[in-house]
Amino acid sequence: MSGFIQTLLFSILLLININVSAALPTAIDGNNLPSLAPLIKKVSPAVVDITVSGGNKTSPQDSKDLLDFFRPNASAQSKPRPQPFSGLGSGVIINAQKGFIITNYHVIEHADKIIITLISGRQHEATVVGQDPQSDVALLQIKSKTPLVAITFADSDKLQVGDFTIAIGNPFGLGQTVTSGIVSALGRSGLNLQNLENYIQTDAAINSGNSGGALLNLKGELIGINTAILGPNGGNIGIAFAIPANMVKNLAQQLSEFGEIRRGILGIKGGEVTPELAKSFELDINHGAFIYQVTPNSAADKAGLKAGxxxxxxxxxxxxxxxxxxxxxxxxxxxxxxxxxVMQDDQEKTITVILGGKGSTSLTTTTKSPTIIFEGAILKDAEKGQLIPGINVAQVERNSDADRLGIVKGDVIIAVNRTKVTNQQQLIAELKKAKNMRALNIMRNNRPIYIILD
Incomplete structure (x- = not known):
């Protein structure tokens, strides 16, 4: 039956005063129809509305002020001045005794005043316990004379694509709203939203104002904090993203204990395992994190991780x-x-690492480099009896292509992908032969690194 005919019949029933709702069954074979109502009634007190206000010190009053500010003779009067603003968002109570509420950093950014509204209508002013722009997470605290209800965390690492989801938040300031969907994808990144991206994707209807709200499973457990959507003007098109609950839990623990994130440091540079890289390095896997370089004396180095x-x-x-x-x-x-x-030297290994702390070199994503590698570099073939057989980099001209690639004087090029080379003729031949991707395996200070060319 077409949608038009269904709508027409429904209208006719209304016109002749037939009680449509009475005609709909509430049970089948004596069993009540499934409903999310009991679950929502239980968990909704743990989801709050957030109202923020303040003066954004970086916002110009209007476009004219912005233009004046960049003119050579800009006066103090033409510079951007504090501009009052207000905003809406959502949050989740994660500790009832301490009054801790988790939300997104971008919800409370620049806020001078943060008001929490509970489902009962009671309002409390919140203080910021800690915040982390890199993960877009903030921890707030309120003091309530009446008991609060906290959410229970799920193990988000056990999520599967197709699992049902329930989103609760405050879209467009309408007040608490519930929508449902499924897990559409896991491990989403590359959205250029924040520095740390490993999102749950869901098709539950999420709109502007849902940020910081709860994404739940059918047990009423928190599986994520709703963070971002793809859609014009903050509207829902069925693609939304949430920070996984396990990440939120780890961050909240640090923020509550230290008031800041004391981020663990591994100490590697690397990139994605693409099909091209997997084929060039004869890998039996097509996913994971490929290590280009291990920082000396880092946690990764001490644990035995290696480039490749x-x-x-x-x-x-x-x-x-x-x-x-x-x-x-x-x-x-x-x-x-x-x-x-870890896949190391064609073998699967289990490696235990104790993460380093502040002052260590963090994980760095290495981008692809230009294909021209020799301009500005003087190369010499391996000498007889050379301790590390390979092509020696005798000189690198400053600001040359080789310099921009990261090649330095003293490097020894020992392989292209996994094929060893000892002279420039072999090097050029292997670079021409490599069809999928080209990576230079270099020994630097007796340590291997990789430089990806394309």
Missing amino acids: DVITSVNGTNIRSFAALRAKIGTLSAGKKVILN
């Missing part, structure tokens, strides 16, 4: 990309023990 390794899981959870690895490690605290599954 592929990290495939963290603490038993599969890693699909380098971005996912970065997000996982970036939400763990310094000193934390991490168990990594």
Whole structure:
């Protein structure tokens, strides 16, 4: 039956005063129809509305002021001045005794005043316990004379695509609203929203104002904090993203204990395991985080990780990309023990790492480099009896292509992909032969690194 005919019949029934709702069954074979109402009644007191206000010190009054500010003779009067603003968002109570509420950093950014409205209508002014722009998470606290209700965390690492989801938040300031959907995808990154990205994607209807609200499973447990949507003007098109609950839990613990994130440091540079890279390096896997370089004396170095390794899981959870690895490690605290599954020298290994702390070199994503590698570099073939057989980089001209690639004087090029080279003729031949991708394996200060050319 077409939608038009259904609508027409429904209208006719209304016109002749037939009680349509009475005609609909409330049970089948004596069993009540399934409903989310009991679950929502239980968990909705743990989801709050957030109203913020303040003066954004970086916002110009209007476009004319902005133009004046960049003129050579700009006066103090033409510079951007504090501009009052207000905003709406959502939050989730995660500790009833302490009054802790988790939300997005971008919800409370620049706010001078934060008002929490409970489902009962009671309002409380919140203070900021800690915040982390990199993960877009903030921890707030309220003091309530009446008991609060806190949410229970799920293990978000156990989520599967197709699992049902329930979103609760405050879209467009309408007040608490419930929508439902499924997990559309896991481990989403590359959205250029924040520095640490490992999002749950859902098709539950999420709109502007839902930020910081709860994404739940059918047990009423928190599986994520709704953070972003893809859609024009803040409207829903069925693609929304949430920070996984395990990441939120780790960050909230640090914010409550220290008031800041004391981020664990692994100490590697790397990139994605693309099909081209997997084929060039003869890898039997097509996902994970490929290590280009290990920082000397870092946590990774001390644990035995090497350039060319592929990290495939963290603490038993599969890693699909380098971005996912970065997000996982970036939400763990310094000193934390991490168990990594690694492909090393064509063997699967389990490596335990104790994450470093502040002052260590963090995980860095290495971007692809230009294909021209020799301009500005003087290369010399391996000498007889050379300790590390390979092509020696005798000189690198400053600001040349070789310099921009990261090649430095003293490097020894020992292989292209996995094929060893000892002279320039072999080097050029292997570079021409490599059809999928080209990576230089270089020994620098007796340590291997990779430089990806294309």
